[in-house]
Amino acid sequence: MLLFSENSKAESDLEHSILIVTPDSTKMDKVCEQLALRGFGEIKRFLGTIEQLELFEDTANIGCIVFDASHLESPKDAIEIIDIQLSKNVTKIAFSNKDSLLLAEEFEKNEIKYCYYPTQLNRLGSLVYKVSQDKIELGNAIRITIMGCKGGVGASMLSYYAAEFIAKKRQSPTLIVQGAYGTQNLDLISKVAISNEVTLLQNNLSGYYEEKSQAWQYHNDIYDNYECVIFDFTGYNASDENIENVLTHTDCLLLICDRDISSSRMAKKIIEANNHLMNSNNGVRRLYICHNNHHGKISGEVNTQEISGLIGKSVDITIPYLIKSGDPSLPINFNGKNIQYLESMCNLLLGKRKQTLTKIGLFDSLKKIAQRG
Template identity: 75%
Template sequence: MLLFSENTKVDDVIENSILVVTSDPNKMESVCEQLAMRDVGEIKRFLGNIEQLESCEDTINTDCIVFDASHLDSPDSSIETINLQISKNVNKIAFSTKDSLLLADEFEKKDVRYCLYPTQLNRMGGLVHQTAQDKTYTNSAIRITLMSCKGGIGGSMLSYQAAEFIANKRQSPTLIVQGAYGSQNLDLISKVAISNEVTLLQKNLSGFYEDKSHAWQYYNPAYENFECIVFDFTAYNAADENIENVLTHTDCLLLICDRDISSARTAKKIIEANNHLMNSNNGVRRLYVCHNQHHGKISGEINTQEISGLIGKSVDLTIPYLTKPGDPSLPLNFSGKNIHHLENLCNLLLGKKGHKPSKTSLLDSIKKIGQRG
């Protein structure tokens, strides 16, 4: 009789998933060969530059990224891309053909291990193991804020839809926080009872009501288990110090306006405050404006172009009035053909650049007509 079957064996080693990023096929083979020799775990490949990481379709559950930094003079842009497309908590290892101690030190100060290619290639496997063992959790979730510049313009619904989309797309723990001075209607939207404690809404998505005694805070022990946090705040009743707190601590800010001129005035005030903070290296770098047309057109209301003129900044995204047939209580219906509006919104929040079709010039049109003849 067997006392211990093979099924009772427990493997204490959790296999890591390593993504290798380089546009050079020869480097890809060399790096992957070294990692395979060290048996570091599952190796995934993306043949492209780190700036093209948004095109990679296999970033989910990545523990470590090894990327080619030969064309980079600073780690900043690569770190920002990795944080948005994968996670702030992923281990980062850069390899480069630049033999520069100053550049290597700059990467190391940003918690990115640096290898000289190809002379230090044999260190790669060891570094993957070392970073996996030394990694300690820090509260470094991506913080995205959606601010309604007027009451009753669908900001909470938009925030929930964005948080749900991001949670499904990134397949990582996501939290939506509704501000203490907002509508407090997240339970109606999610159809789950929510309180001042973190509540699971669905897989990878939780909700939380901010308490008035701890309003406008971006750091809370309750946030430590999440990789992305979407804050649903209201701007029209916020004090100047609260606006400054948002501009100082969020990674991305989306200002939501409607056709009412008062929302444009509030957005303009926040944009001007951020421009002032940017002069002293503060403020939020990724600030966007969304025109949410949450109801049918009414005579005398302003349009998207007029909003841009009033706030001194182009509107980045316009969401048309979308209704669900037979259910006017849900003004945002992103199902079916309307899903691209939500995708565009979330790509904006996650730092993905939209690919706009190039405009055809008059000369090109004449050439095409001539070719047909």
Template identity: 25%
Template sequence: MLLFPQKDEKATGTEQIFYILSERESVIGKLGQMLRLAGFTHVEPISKSLKGIKTLPLAAQARGIVIDVGNSLDPLEMILAIKTLVPRGIWCCVVGDKDAITLAQAYARHGLHYFYIDAEEDEFIQVVAAGNPIKKSRRAVNISVLGCKGGVGNTTIAYHLVNKIIQLRQMPTLFIQGKSGSHDLDLLFDKRMNQELMPVNKHLDLMCPQDGSLPQLKYETTEKYNFVIYEETANSADKEQLRQIIEHSSCLILTLDRSMSSIRVARQMIEINESINRAQRVPRRLLVCVSDSRPVSGDMLSVKDVQSLIDRKIDVVFPWQKSQLRASLFPLKQKVTPIDTLTQRVLGAPENARSFKLRFKTGRTGEI
């Protein structure tokens, strides 16, 4: 498999660009001076905060970026933003106002250096000049979309999620369909799957493991990708394989309908996820979606009923429409669609609570 990107020769320090992302002019001035004194003549400021930026305008000659997180004590939020914004081929480090060993350790676990901006100037320059990452490299954002029943539109939701992420982030993305999936990626992407790894465009590759085995989502297989989306039907997949998928995921999406059979599978997946979280103590986000593949009738379970049975809030509802592929995901009358909200939550972006409430009414009063 051609899963290893060709490495280009590095340009010299004077030809490459170093970026500084900070909303504070004092930090941009201080770091810029330090980088120029270290020999980097091309230093470009990006005068924004990490939380307030949707894309990073980095040139092809970018060598690295220094990100100012200020006095933030929430490294997980910052790490998710970095993973979804900074291409994995670009060197990155973090500076902040807090002199805390626990902060540095939290960033180090994700392959990022953290420097206390007021006391670690020498260490900062040494690491930046060397351009060496921490031994543990930045991993891709592994997103697993697991259908709790056949026919709930799991592949369609995963397909549109992939396209939305590419549209918003324009970063290398790998879409993997498991052996229990619908096996229709060739139709969705209009590509003949005549090899295990199929390029679609400059941002997207497809993978359908021909032997049905679980791809290695942690190491060399995903070295070039910022995002890896894995789609599988959970109710017919091997339990041990599902456990491995959850262990390797940073974001888990469960898709179910209003039937007891899918609710039973969803409860099982939630219990497995909670068991793994207790054992590993690794943060893993869980999103639950109800997908209505047929009209909602009075004798069907309400969203409140589903929430009560799985003992968890429903994050997104995909309402039934006659044309399931487009209408339920991109209804013309809605400015913000369910797939938009799901994408925002996967990427860790904030959303408007009021519009969320209005958006997902399904015709039954008080369901959301």
């Protein structure tokens, strides 16, 4: 007998949009004009450099990016930014005012189409048209691991909420994989019955229980059908070999600690292992620490500052003790004002840094007005 009713929602087939990135408004208009002539669908604009792409919020359902590479000497930095902010599967087309065959060849070798601006501007439209007819290639999913540093730290709950947030934010197929040696409670969290096969939880979000024969593995034909895969793993009693496998194959790792000092010890062990791997250029470069206060304060437990001191690395995100309104026995949710904590955590996972706003005083405001006059 099933605990919950089957989810019969179908994934929606949305037409992919095109994103144009350039800091030059004249180039922006000319590129958009070429695309408009060919009758393309939605065209999104970002007036900035490719390095500033993290500031662009409307990243959902982008299938092709056309970006200004005039200031770039190599395509490698652009590739990393695009893969994190959009998708590894997105089609990449660069245009530049550098008429260099060598530079063009380097972009082409990295699977980025290259056009010389402005003489090859008409070729730009035909390139976008051609690639828009091709299906998105699979097998390049972004792999994000959320690892609990001991049992009961709330890693599975955070993994589910993160996967749900990312699926809605990116509007692209997302899979949450619960490790074979974890709690296997994804059905209780999602309220959808899960078999030993991939199960649709909601639009763009599916769930899967990892089989023990494939435990701790990041290469599975199933994963190739998704743009982002969230792995919910537990570091408790994990062997050194398993930890090394995580550090070697994941694109991003978020370690979940609570106030128990044993979780800090485990986090420190994983960080030290990663530092060792980094000496041979094999570790994970985006490793973050989350302090999840999943229960009320108990005397003798460590705080966020003490955790940072114990592991030798600053805590990147702290989630306070959130009691669900009406019934403290129910799991937390991130509705209302609490969404800020989930958004901050997912921004880390997606490579978006928090933007700091400079507060302007009354005197400064009056000074600026006077200067305009």
